[in-house]
Amino acid sequence: SYELTQPPSVSVSPGQTARITCSGDALPKQYAYWYQQKPGQAPILVIYKDNERPSGIPERFSGSSSGTTVTLTISGVQAEDEADYYCQSADSSGTYQVFGGGTKLTVL
């Protein structure tokens, strides 16, 4: 079955830039989405279609794509950005949705 691979954890100091990667063979063909999830809460969509930002999401959140890897970048990280981040995409046929394993972002 199709898999998306994320690093388990990323740590940055406040004000620095955090980059979270997500790798999958079908990513050149399928859009990627990113979600932020804080403890006890439902996920929130922060990036859609690889690099689009929903209204209400701060500009410091951005997305990019290169080959089989997509990247969520958080510029000028703030303490409130500490959360789990998940990428999501579809397999090459577009039939099945898959989530990456999640990355815990720690703000030091």
Added chain:
Amino acid sequence: QVQLVQSGAEVKKPGASVKVSCKASGYTFASYDISWVRQASGQGLEWLGWTNNENTGYAQRFQGRVTMTVNTSRSTVYMELSTLRSDDTAVYYCARANPQSGGGFDFWGQGTLVTVSP
């Protein structure tokens, strides 16, 4: 405002079935697909499948065990999972897929905890 309100927590025995509801409001119900996603305690997100008024699609590992249905008159989507096992214990979320965001899940229900225990 868009809302997805799910039914309350459930406790089931192994081998039983559970049916979780997701009532939508604040938008044109028929224009959006709904997906179901679950999350075991301390674990990641897992997609179960999607439905709208006309079609359904299930993740391969849940085919034969999950059924998603729609009651358009009540703007409600249902997810039934059968032959429950202890590893089905999780929070189950419904989420709206927005075509304007390329199918990204832009609104989520509050989650329903399903506990499977003898």
